[in-house]
Amino acid sequence: MEGVLNAVDVNAAGPLRLVQILLAHLLAAPDPIIINVTSRLGSLAAQASGTFADLNTSYAYKISKAAQNMLTIALAQDLQGRVRCWAVHPGKLATDMGQADASKDPRIAAAELRELVESGDRTSPRFCSLGEADLA
Numbered sequence: 001m002e003g004v005l006n007a008v009d010v011n012a013a014g015p016l017r018l019v020q021i022l023l024a025h026l027l028a029a030p031d032p033i034i035i036n037v038t039s040r041l042g043s044l045a046a047q048a049s050g051t052f053a054d055l056n057t058s059y060a061y062k063i064s065k066a067a068q069n070m071l072t073i074a075l076a077q078d079l080q081g082r083v084r085c086w087a088v089h090p091g092k093l094a095t096d097m098g099q100a101d102a103s104k105d106p107r108i109a110a111a112e113l114r115e116l117v118e119s120g121d122r123t124s125p126r127f128c129s130l131g132e133a134d135l136a
């Protein structure tokens, strides 16, 4: 239980705290965007359909990333027309946190994210998967 609450604190409340602190600066910026780094594993639709049933992922991670996705939606609705809000799944990155099959270089994800932001897409909220088709 402690792990679930800690993950929600870090992955959902953490980004909200950051937005609260930065909001005045975001609203004063020329083309502000909030990007929450989410995970395909936080997608309710994908999880409900069993897409990742073969992956061993903690309740804490799945619950906290789903909560973060709802935060992105809530922020997008509140800040509609003023700040774009996206949830971005970076791909299966070869980092300490990655799954066993993760092999993508984080530098590639960073370049893809930059390209996506610079594309000027005004959709908000948006759930993006870098280098793959977007998830629902």
Ligand SMILES: NC(=O)c1ccc[n+]([C@@H]2O[C@H](COP(=O)([O-])OP(=O)(O)OC[C@H]3O[C@@H](n4cnc5c(N)ncnc54)[C@H](OP(=O)(O)O)[C@@H]3O)[C@@H](O)[C@H]2O)c1
Pocket: 006, 010, 037, 038, 039, 040, 089, 090, 091, 092, 093, 094, 095, 096, 097, 098, 099, 102, 106
């Ligand atoms: N790797 C993937 O395949 C993948 C896929 C989808 C989404 N993501 C997301 O991408 C983001 C970055 O992950 P990464 O793959 O780059 O992993 P990473 O290299 O292992 O980095 C994870 C970071 O999170 C910090 N962290 C971990 N637990 C924390 C806690 N309880 N409180 C505060 N900070 C904590 C770590 O801090 P320390 O360095 O101090 O430990 C580290 O800086 C995460 O939001 C992850 O969910 C990753």
